[in-house]
Amino acid sequence: MSARSLVRLCISAAVLLVFVLHGGRWLPLRLLDLIENFTYDARVVLTAPGTDDPRVVIVDLDERSLAAEGWPWPRHKFATLVDQLFERYGVRALGLDIVFAEPDDSALRLWDRLHREEFSQIPEVVSRDTAIRAELDHDGRFSAALSRRPVVLGYFFKPVVRSGELPTTGGLCAPLIDARTAQLYDVDFIEARGYGGSLARLTEAASACGFFDNPLAASDDGVYRRVPLLQQYDGAVYPSLALSLVRLALGDPPVELVFDPPEVRSSLHLERLRVGPLEVPVDGRVAAYVPYRGDNRTFTYIPAVDVLRGEVVSPERLRNAIVLMGTTAAGLFDLRSTPVNKVFAGVEVHANLVSGMLDGRIRQKAPYYAGIEVVMHVLIALLLAWAFARLSALASALVSAAVVAGIVGLALAMWSGADFVMPLGVPVVFTLTLVMAHLLYGYFIESRGKREISRRFGQYVPPELVEELAAHPEAVSMAGESREMSVLFSDVRDFTSMSENLDARELAAMINTFLTRQTAVVQQHRGTIDKYIGDLVMAFWGAPLRDEQHALHAVLAGMQMQRSVRELDDEFERRGWPKLHIGVGINSGRMSVGNMGSEFRMAYTVMGDAVNLASRLEGLTKEYGVGVLVGQQTRDLLPSGWAFREVDLVIVKGRREPVAIYEPMGPKDQLDPGLREDLARHRGALQLYRARRWDEAEVEFFNLAQGPRPHPVYSLFIQRIMALRENPPPPDWNGTFTFRHK
Structure with missing residues (x-):
């Protein structure tokens, strides 16, 4: 690995370390959380269908209902409301996003005092005491209205119990998973320390209960993005209001935790909840992301007073509907911050969850989400380290832009095509941070090195080699x-x-x-x-x-x-x-x-x-009448398909050993056939010359000189043969010619 690549890899690794520490929550950076939440909220808003779900209706304790009937409503009004919904309008199931914590017994207490002090001696009154008590027992009437009907009663869990506060109030329905069975799961359930429920007699009358609090909102900057479907209290596991309501609407099927693989019952392998025929994706804390259909009041809202008085404009709108009763009145404090609106009715959060579970629109954020993020960051870090080490700044910027586009495209494709929540904001910020780090390093460090290399070598080598040198300074x-x-x-x-x-x-x-x-x-x-x-x-x-x-x-x-x-x-x-x-x-x-x-x-x-020999060869070109002369080692390094004219075997000034010198002719397959024949004849003539067969060599050189392609070398050897006839060389002569001058 080159030094430049190693430096780029170290830059990527340094930035990667910070983001891995954040992803593992060892070094949580709030800014990154805000950015990721922003990109999640943007996806919710951009892809929300914005349409009503006719299966889910909200009966609203709104300002008009409170103004018309006062507040608080006595329980007999709620009893009448429940009777109206099931008997007059034929709803399928009802979820009450309300806690009835205090008894409604003021009328009974008044009757007790009057009966004891004023009417105890009146036989007609005494004989009607039981009937009157039943009429004035508003909680009893409400309990009777709940009984034997598919109604889910809401309550809330307490994540902490403050000093001096009662840990539990009211009643609590039977758990979905008892404490003994819950021990078989290694699941990170949210653990409650207490609860606040409705009166025990109301809880006992309801078909089911469900919590409506969301302790996860605090860790998600107060925004209701995800809601737990199960919480654990005192070892047992309890369902949420939305989950219980869907279950009742489906005929009360069992709820199963689905793991992959099934035998590993841990949070990391928890995939979804199975509610009868429905599959509900959840994360490692058994929380589901709320599939918002749109802004506030996307669902049908019907004022509670209209149901109470039987004045619903379109009774068919409630037929076989799943109804949630809650409040949008500002004074009752059931408003929430959500991705689609910062002021959102809490009851509509549950409505969106119910609708999403029925439609299968709940998106999954896998328990191994952090692992996906780390893998993405590692791949991005390696890719950008390679790009900035090997490519130009512009090409690297284009690669970085392609990476960002790929992250966005993949996240949107998985969101819309697979209902899967992929990391988006943090990987984009990671990519941009990497790009900035590499660009700053390139500008302040590498560019200085490039300027130094250009200063050193710009006058010696071509511009493209200067660029290569700058790209690989370790080679210099x-x-x-x-x-x-x-x-x-x-x-x-x-x-x-x-x-x-x-x-x-x-x-x-x-x-x-x-x-x-x-x-x-x-x-x-x-x-x-x-x-x-x-x-x-x-x-x-x-x-x-x-x-x-x-x-x-x-x-x-x-x-x-x-x-x-x-x-x-x-x-x-x-x-x-x-x-x-x-x-x-x-x-x-x-x-x-x-x-x-x-x-x-x-x-x-x-x-x-x-180097000295090359200089001598340049001087010999004039002696032999050739344009280019190369030494033996150069000839040996050229491809085998090259043709040469062997000019001579010489000892140049300053050297003792002879060296063969050649005139390069070019690739053989590009030479004229006649020239190839001349080269072959020349080699034969040289062999005759070195064998001292002067007459035969002279004839061959003479014929070459008189041919269509004469060369000064031929004439030179004819003259040299004539001289050697008169002054024969010593017996150990091997054809070498010695030059005494440069």
Whole structure:
């Protein structure tokens, strides 16, 4: 792994750590919670159908009902209300979002006093005492109205019991799961410390009870997003008002906790509640997300006074309906904050839950939600670390935008298509935080390094290599090191004599034009300009960036440099400048490269025996009349499909060992068949020459020189054979020619 990639990975890991600590609640960040809640609320509002559910109706103790009948209502009015709903309107089930905690016995107490003090001696009154008591027993009348009817009586659990407060008041229905059975589950039920219920006689008369409090709202910034369907008290487990009402409406089927896999009965594996034919998704605390249908009063509201008086405009609206009785009167304090409205009737929260359970519209937030979030963050961190390490800033920004779009798209698709709550706000913030961290690092740290690299190498290497160097600064070293590289020398022949005929301005213009073209060729082939010495160009391949094809790139550059000189002929002729001819020497091998010089001036350059040989080869191009000469190692490094003319086996000044030198011709499959035949004949002629078969060699070289493709090398060897006939070489001669000059 490169240093740049490692740094980018560390940046992603640092940001990831903060968000993982938040997701695991080891370092909760309220701002992130607010953002995630905001994106959840936005999804609720944007996808709410906004339509009524005719199966669920709210009977409302509204301001008009209170004004018409006063408050509090005596229990006999509630009894009449219940009788009206079932007998006159034929509702299916009724849920009371009200607690009847105090006895309604004021009339009975008055009758007791009157009967004892005023009417005890009146026989007619004494004989009617039982009937009168029954008439004045409002709680009894209400209890009778509840009895044998599918009515759910509401109550509330207390999460804490304050000092001096009674832990329990009123009655409590039988639990859904008894304490002994509840021990079989490793579920994180919300545990209550007390409860406040209706009078015991009312509780006993009701078919079922259900709590309507929501202790989870406090942890969800007071907003009713999710509501527990079960709570635990004193070891036993009790159902919510909405769950009990749905159960009654379905004929009182059993309620089962469904786990995946079934044998692991823990919160992490809790998937849903099964209520008869219904499947209700829940989270690890057995809470369901409220599937709001729309804003306040999306459901049908009927004033309680109209039901009480039998003045409902459309009686069929209540036929077979599931009814919730609650209040929207401001003074009775049953208003809640919800995603769809900050002032929302509490009774309508239960209505939305009932409707959602019947429709199967409740969305699931899996118990492993935090795990999903962590996995998303890890994948995003790795992707952006890779992008910012390998791509440009613009491309990385586009990748980041695609990631954000992907997060939003996935969350909306799972929300609408699978009723699944995916993390949205936190992953988006995580992505943007990562992008900001990487951009700041790139701007303040990497860009400074890039400017330094550009300063060092911009004058030597082509712009694309500078970009690569900036992208991989770990590959750059100014210190001296030994590398396998290729080096090229190019020099203008007879430049001194030509320059004598030009004034200084013309000479400068000509050499600048020439060197510009030559430099462009070197850089086009990924070469590094080492230096200019007058008309001489020195370049190398394999540093500062390594190049596995350094020999091929150097040879291609040398051959194109020859062509580029000829491309200048017309321009030079128009400007009155002489035609230039260059010789190019190329050699490969191990050489030292780095910053070298003195304390006064340093230069990034190469040194070594392989470099010196390249310089000698450039000087030999004129001797053999060739444009480009390469050494044996360069020839060996080129692809096998390349053709060469073996020029000679020479010992150059400064060396003792002979070296074979070659003229590169290009890929074999691109050569003229006649030229390929000449190359083969030339190899044969060289073998004859080195075998001292002078006559046969001379004939072969002569025939080649007289052929359609003559070459100066042929004439050179004819002259050399003539000289060797007169002065034969020593017995150990192997065809080597020694040069005494550079």
